[in-house]
Amino acid sequence: MTGTAAPAPAPILEARxxxxxxxxxxxxxxxxxxxxxxxxxxxxxxxxxTFAIVGESGCGKSTLARLLLRLxxxxxxxxxxxxxxxxxxxxxxxxxxxxxxxxxxxxxFSSLNPRMTVGALIEEPLRVHSRLPPAERRARVAALMxxxxxxxxxxxxxxxxxxxxxRQRIGIARALASEPxxxxxxxxxxxLDVSIQAQIINLLEDLKTEFGLTLIIIAHDLAVxxxxxxxxxxxxxxxxxxxxxxxALYDQPLHPYTQALMRAIPxxxxxxxxxxxxxxxxxxxxxxxxxxxxxxxxxxLATDLCRRERPxxxxxxxxxxxxxxxxxxxxxxxxxxxAPPRRTPAADRRFDLYRRHNRPDPTGPAPKTP
Ligand SMILES: Nc1ncnc2c1ncn2[C@@H]1O[C@H](COP(=O)(O)OP(=O)(O)OP(=O)(O)O)[C@@H](O)[C@H]1O
Ligand code: SF4
Ligand SMILES: [Mg+2]
Numbered sequence: 067m068t069g070t071a072a073p074a075p076a077p078i079l080e081a082r083x084x085x086x087x088x089x090x091x092x093x094x095x096x097x098x099x100x101x102x103x104x105x106x107x108x109x110x111x112x113x114x115x116t117f118a119i120v121g122e123s124g125c126g127k128s129t130l131a132r133l134l135l136r137l138x139x140x141x142x143x144x145x146x147x148x149x150x151x152x153x154x155x156x157x158x159x160x161x162x163x164x165x166x167x168x169x170x171x172x173x174x175f176s177s178l179n180p181r182m183t184v185g186a187l188i189e190e191p192l193r194v195h196s197r198l199p200p201a202e203r204r205a206r207v208a209a210l211m212x213x214x215x216x217x218x219x220x221x222x223x224x225x226x227x228x229x230x231x232x233r234q235r236i237g238i239a240r241a242l243a244s245e246p247x248x249x250x251x252x253x254x255x256x257x258l259d260v261s262i263q264a265q266i267i268n269l270l271e272d273l274k275t276e277f278g279l280t281l282i283i284i285a286h287d288l289a290v291x292x293x294x295x296x297x298x299x300x301x302x303x304x305x306x307x308x309x310x311x312x313x314a315l316y317d318q319p320l321h322p323y324t325q326a327l328m329r330a331i332p333x334x335x336x337x338x339x340x341x342x343x344x345x346x347x348x349x350x351x352x353x354x355x356x357x358x359x360x361x362x363x364x365x366x367l368a369t370d371l372c373r374r375e376r377p378x379x380x381x382x383x384x385x386x387x388x389x390x391x392x393x394x395x396x397x398x399x400x401x402x403x404x405a406p407p408r409r410t411p412a413a414d415r416r417f418d419l420y421r422r423h424n425r426p427d428p429t430g431p432a433p434k435t436p
Contacts, residue, residue, distance in 0.1 A: 077110040077146075078280050079134055079248055084108070084143035086129050090353070102352045103129040105304035106143075111248075116274065116281040118291040118312070120327065121301035122349050127284045130301070131250050134282070135167050136160060147248075165195040165244035172253035174233040178225040184211070184236050185221030191243040210239040214269060231262035238269065242277065249274075250282040255290065267294055288327065292316055300324045303360040304352055306379075307389050314384040320393045322365045359391065367392050 086104040104126045111117045119127050132138045134145055136152045145152045147163065155163065171177045178187055185207050192203045208218035214235040225233055234254065241249055251270065255263040271294055274281050285291050291298060291312070298315050300308045300323065308321040319325045326345040347364045350356055359377050362368040371391050379389045382397075390396060 076113055078113040078148060079111040079282075080146040081107050081109050081130070081134060082144045082146065084130070084133050084145065085141045086126075086133055086138065087141045099353050102304050102355055104133060104140075105355070107301075107304075107306050108143075109299055109306060109309060111280060111282060112296075113280055114278065115296040116271075116283060116294055118295035118298045119282065119284045119301060120286070120288060120291060120298060122345075123286075124349060124352065125301045126304045126352070127301055128252050131169065131252050131282065131284060135169055135250060137169075161194075165191070166247040167250075168241035168244060168246035168248070169250045169252060170234070170237045170241050170254050172256050174230070174237040175225060178233065178236060178240075180225055183222050183224055184216070184228070187225070187236060188221075188239045188243055191240060195244040206243070207239075210242055213273075214239045214242075215265075229262075230258050231265060234258065234262075234266050235269070238266075238273070242273065245277070246279065248280045248282065250284070252284045253286065254283070256286060263290070270294070288316075300327065303349065303355050305360060305389065307361065308386060309379075310384065310386040310388075314386060318384065318397065320382055320386050320388045320397050321361075321390050322367055322396050323361050325396065326364075359389075367396060 084104055084107045085102075088101040088103055089098045090101050091099060107126075107130060119130065121127055129138070133140050136145060136155075140153060144154075147167065150163075152160070152163070182190070185204070188207045188210055189203050192198055192206060196203070198206065207221060211218045211221065216232060216235050216239070220228075225236065228236065249270075254270070255266050258266060267290060270281065270283075273279065281294075283291065283295060295312050297309065297311050299306045300315075300321065302323050308315065308319065308324045310320075315324065316328070319328050323345075330345060345364065350360070350363060356363050356373075357376075358374045359365070359368070359372040362372040365372065369392070375391070377389045377391045379387045380393070382388050382393060
């Protein structure tokens with residue numbers, strides 16, 4: 067035993083200076099409006115980790131996810147999967163790689179073809195990506211349904227006959243059918259009731275271990291992210307402003323924007339409320355982001371330097387990478403209330419709901435009656 071720290075796992079997915087600009091219609095004089103949805107994002111996702119992406123609505127989270135899966139083409143930059151540049155792959159090569167990179171969406175209903183039975187929906191990726199004969203495909207569908215907590219005898223039903231949580235289970239089974247290496251959840255539980263959210267999160271965590279997945283989770287709920295992720299990237303107006311291990315980020319957020327997000331987490335104990343204003347003002351339009359630091363219009367620490375120069379990411383203690391000219395000063399003035407508890411009683415109650423009452427959950431609840 068040498069006592070040296072184990073090296074960080076190799077990256078499975080890397081974004082290098084990713085840019086995605088949308089041209090959103092033309093003004094009267096013919097000048098197109100450019101939406102800078104993702105504007106120079108570099109990050110590296112390690113094999114086997116759960117990596118979270120957070121930020122306000124419209125900051126570019128879903129666009130980044132779609133770029134990582136190469137569902138859309140970047141304006142500039144590249145995505146490397148297992149060291150291989152996806153942007154250089156032909157459509158045929160991409161089809162083969164697609165099995166490895168799967169996604170589940172916020173609204174499983176709109177992503178599931180309503181005319182296909184659940185069995186056919188889950189079988190479809192097997193038809194595309196495997197050479198299994200029909201009988202084995204059907205056996206695999208039944209096994210997947212059982213694994214995500216759905217009764218296999220419901221395979222002939224249609225998505226509208228199931229509840230929201232059950233539809234998300236169908237989406238997960240379909241994503242798992244091609245035996246992916248990376249699974250991206252774009253707000254996978256935001257549309258679900260709180261108790262159902264806990265079930266789906268626990269299911270994803272179990273499947274991650276069982277299938278050796280790398281999970282990328284996009285979410286608004288910072289409590290959920292704290293519960294399940296290893297590292298977190300915080301996005302603001304198309305940029306990653308802070309990236310850190312989860313505990314380090316929640317214990318000492320360094321970027322003023324992350325600090326504001328943390329202050330906005332509801333506290334379990336109202337006596338700890340600070341009365342401090344949370345993040346004020348609206349997020350500026352990605353069609354005309356502010357010059358310099360994009361957060362300067364809402365930042366209490368903004369200086370002339372911030373208004374002039376875009377801050378480059380720098381490495382701070384505890385593994386933070388932070389893009390702020392004044393992060394040292396921000397670190398000296400952390401959010402005034404104590405850092406949120408590692409697990410709030412409310413969050414514990416939510417996650418216990420599933421663990422105590424529903425495990426093991428071999429079949430899941432009965433579907434809605436048609
Ligand atoms: N196909 C598109 N054409 C034009 N603009 C787009 C397109 N897709 C996204 N945008 C714009 O890009 C910006 C980022 O959108 P994106 O959906 O990535 O944000 P988001 O962080 O996922 O938001 P939300 O939390 O609401 O899902 C938004 O201003 C959005 O309107
Ligand atoms: S660079 Fe300046 S404006 Fe931007 S977050 Fe840091 S202190 Fe605030
Ligand atoms: Mg989104």
